[in-house]
Amino acid sequence: MKKRAYKEPISRLLSIIHRQNQKNIAKLLQPYGIGGGHHYIFLINVLKKPGINQDQLTCELKFDKATTARSIKQLEELGYVDRKIDPGDRRSYQLHPTEKALQFDPTLRSLLEQANRKLTRGLTEEEEVELIMLLQKVNQASIQEEV
Amino acid sequence: MKKRAYKEPISRLLSIIHRQNQKNIAKLLQPYGIGGGHHYIFLINVLKKPGINQDQLTCELKFDKATTARSIKQLEELGYVDRKIDPGDRRSYQLHPTEKALQFDPTLRSLLEQANRKLTRGLTEEEEVELIMLLQKVNQASIQEEV
DNA sequence: CCAAATTAGTTGCGTACGCAACTGGTTTGC
DNA sequence: GCAAACCAGTTGCGTACGCAACTAATTTGG
CATH class of the missing domain: 1.10.10.10 (Winged helix-like DNA-binding domain superfamily/Winged helix DNA-binding domain)
Incomplete structure (x- = not known):
């Protein structure tokens, strides 16, 4: 277990x-x-x-x-x-x-990218893409749920 | 490119x-x-x-x-x-x-787990673990940065 | 050993934002 | 063709929370 x-x-x-x-x-x-x-x-x-x-x-x-x-x-x-x-x-x-x-x-856009870089400074490029993907999934699911 | x-x-x-x-x-x-x-x-x-x-x-x-x-x-x-x-x-x-x-x-705890399940309803178990890991990394990095 | 700097906590103030009640335009159904 | 239901947007109200200025206790340095 x-x-x-x-x-x-x-x-x-x-x-x-x-x-x-x-x-x-x-x-x-x-x-x-x-x-x-x-x-x-x-x-x-x-x-x-x-x-x-x-x-x-x-x-x-x-x-x-x-x-x-x-x-x-x-x-x-x-x-x-x-x-x-x-x-x-x-x-x-x-x-x-x-x-x-x-x-x-x-x-x-450039200021937001700057904030984003600060946010993701501890992540590799791949991890960042992965994180975005996961957050999008979470967000998608919360939209489904409303039905 | x-x-x-x-x-x-x-x-x-x-x-x-x-x-x-x-x-x-x-x-x-x-x-x-x-x-x-x-x-x-x-x-x-x-x-x-x-x-x-x-x-x-x-x-x-x-x-x-x-x-x-x-x-x-x-x-x-x-x-x-x-x-x-x-x-x-x-x-x-x-x-x-x-x-x-x-x-x-x-x-x-049980209420928070309930909220958490709602949050992660669109994710597999593995994805959830991955998401936690990535968020922790982001959070860690922001602590480093303060130095 | 005491004045100056630092620190834990509080309070005043301004802004943000969700809920509920409202206004006025639009659609529905009889 | 008009009253009822509905919808886009606004406003009143309550709570949340960050910043700055404050109080009181502690530490530091001369």
Whole structure:
């Protein structure tokens, strides 16, 4: 009989690593006004999928819709995101990156890569790929489960 | 030349998975008064290392010391943790689990295992072990870095 | 042996974010 | 064709948590 593995610590590790990483990212992005919280995730997604609406962001990133609303509001005030009422459904907004956001995109990517390098500094290239794969699997499974 | 892997998403995955997991745990622990936030992590550590002080908890779990103070205060008010002034250094407190905490321990472990199973439902046993190993490596590296 | 520096813990403040209740537009079903 | 159900987004509220400034105890160095 195999020794029973003590498996509790995943959530603890996730928590520790996530908080550390958030602090790193916050420090890097602070000069651009999107330091605290997860604003950068919303911005990245608007850059990736221009025209997306808040509800789609909420579902995809698994935030609360109130959080999405407030984050987008900030990004709009900071001049990174443009909101137009969707003519096909006047309840929702089409979100587009502004010129400022498009110009910021390469910098943003490079800063996030920098944070990522810090995060994965203890891993080999193969281990990093493996980790991404495993995390994606975990995430996939949590989406299935909702059905 | 290998195709350049796009590596940004680790932090996004971490964020999504961590928040989902926190919500799950919060729901499971709510009946016991330690639903929100990371109180359970502090309680687990006091159970594991009776006599530990707040500073050691802060370092180990990489929270801010203010967060530790407030979390321990709640755990004390809820009757899970007992604080005695360390006779050897009257600035610090020795933290001990109460009888209530000791009795709650098995339940707590089983609830956390339940949350963990939900988290890793999409992984095989081997993948789960691999994931833990990789996360530990990431965490180790971030400790090194502080030097 | 005492003033200065350090350390454990607390408190004030600002921001983040989830839940619940709400507004106003859209779809459904009778 | 209109009331009911539903949906995108907002706002109020409560809790969490990091940073900075603070208190009180301890250590250090002259």
